[in-house]
Amino acid sequence: MSSTPPPPPQARGRNARLGLWFFAVYCVLYAGFMGLTAFSFETLAKPVAGVNWAILYGMGLIAAALLLAVVYLFLCTKEGDRASEGDGI
Numbered sequence: 001m002s003s004t005p006p007p008p009p010q011a012r013g014r015n016a017r018l019g020l021w022f023f024a025v026y027c028v029l030y031a032g033f034m035g036l037t038a039f040s041f042e043t044l045a046k047p048v049a050g051v052n053w054a055i056l057y058g059m060g061l062i063a064a065a066l067l068l069a070v071v072y073l074f075l076c077t078k079e080g081d082r083a084s085e086g087d088g089i
Contacts, residue, residue, distance in 0.1 A: 011076075015076045018072060018075060018076065019072060022068045022071070022072050025068065026061075026064065026065060026068060029060075029061060029064055030061060033057050033058070033061060036053075036057070037054075044057065
């Protein structure tokens with residue numbers, strides 16, 4: 001069984017910064033949901049398409065988390081592949 005080598009330090013730093021940016025984006029989305037919950041519950045209670053906005057926003061948060069994870073995985077893997085090609089590994 002062959003294992004892949006760890007990414008070089010430059011890629012690890014880039015991946016960490018990218019992860020923090022994605023975390024910040026998700027925190028803003030979540031803060032919006034919590035703000036609506038705390039200060040404008042009537043808005044979340046309004047029905048749309050058979051459910052209320054709270055359900056749609058909550059499902060949107062889950063979808064956003066999955067989307068951010070997939071994009072992060074793609075960007076980190078792409079960077080790791082690019083770095084290992086330059087090393088001749």
